[in-house]
Amino acid sequence: AQSVTQLGSHVSVSEGALVLLRCNYSSSVPPYLFWYVQYPNQGLQLLLKYTSAATLVKGINGFEAEFKKSETSFHLTKPSAHMSDAAEYFCAVSEGGSGGGADGLTFGKGTHLIIQP
Amino acid sequence: DGGITQSPKYLFRKEGQNVTLSCEQNLNHDAMYWYRQDPGQGLRLIYYSQIVNDFQKGDIAEGYSVSREKKESFPLTVTSAQKNPTAFYLCASSRANYGYTFGSGTRLTVV
Numbered sequence: 438a439q440s441v442t443q444l445g446s447h448v449s450v451s452e453g454a455l456v457l458l459r460c461n462y463s464s465s466v467p468p469y470l471f472w473y474v475q476y477p478n479q480g481l482q483l484l485l486k487y488t489s490a491a492t493l494v495k496g497i498n499g500f501e502a503e504f505k506k507s508e509t510s511f512h513l514t515k516p517s518a519h520m521s522d523a524a525e526y527f528c529a530v531s532e533g534g535s536g537g538g539a540d541g542l543t544f545g546k547g548t549h550l551i552i553q554p
Numbered sequence: 555d556g557g558i559t560q561s562p563k564y565l566f567r568k569e570g571q572n573v574t575l576s577c578e579q580n581l582n583h584d585a586m587y588w589y590r591q592d593p594g595q596g597l598r599l600i601y602y603s604q605i606v607n608d609f610q611k612g613d614i615a616e617g618y619s620v621s622r623e624k625k626e627s628f629p630l631t632v633t634s635a636q637k638n639p640t641a642f643y644l645c646a647s648s649r650a651n652y653g654y655t656f657g658s659g660t661r662l663t664v665v
Contacts (some may be wrong), residue, residue: 446594471654480558480644480656481597527596541587541612541646542654546596 438531441466443545448527451553456515458548460502463509470511471542472502482526486513487511495522524554555583559656560645566665567639568633575630575660577645584649586628590614591642593661600643603628632662640664
């Protein structure tokens with residue numbers, strides 16, 4: 438069975454500082470990994486995804502994540518935080534592929550990112 | 555533009571009532587999913603469907619029912635058996651190698 442652990446339900450950084458959101462996963466097969474962002478009362482927007490190609494994945498809005506198999510991690514980073522980055526972030530894993538997977542996505546509990554001026 | 559439409563955006567239910575949440579997609583995606591979101595709990599899978607006229611229970615299916623009579627539609631009924639239905643409900647669809655697309659959600663409140 439697959440699972441996702443996001444360390445830190447709340448992360449606070451200053452505007453302009455490095456953003457680091459942690460995600461560890463467990464999977465019985467090579468996983469597909471995703472990061473999503475959610476703004477209040479809205480759906481999920483895909484930031485980036487890992488599909489067994491390059492281990493360093495670049496996404497939208499300046500975010501990137503690195504897949505580390507030895508650490509079973511897929512941490513999300515952004516060099517310089519902006520006020521508009523304040524939102525809820527979810528890491529997710531799929532064992533069924535990047536889409537159309539049999540069982541859908543398994544999500545972490547989310548990390549609320551707070552940006553301090 | 556293609557996408558997923560969830561309606562209504564806000565829904566209020568009285569105790570003992572069944573309510574149905576709508577989810578429609580025009581992306582020609584084969585698979586569709588319903589997730590429930592509670593604060594601090596992430597998203598939990600309720601039901602999913604890979605093809606028309608077939609669906610599977612997810613992790614928290616008790617008190618919910620679905621149908622998949624058309625490829626484009628995957629409505630979710632919250633029955634009176636669901637004891638704590640107040641939550642944010644998200645519908646998603648997917649197709650192999652095309653990733654997942656999410657709707658904008660329905661917030662259900664019991665009054």
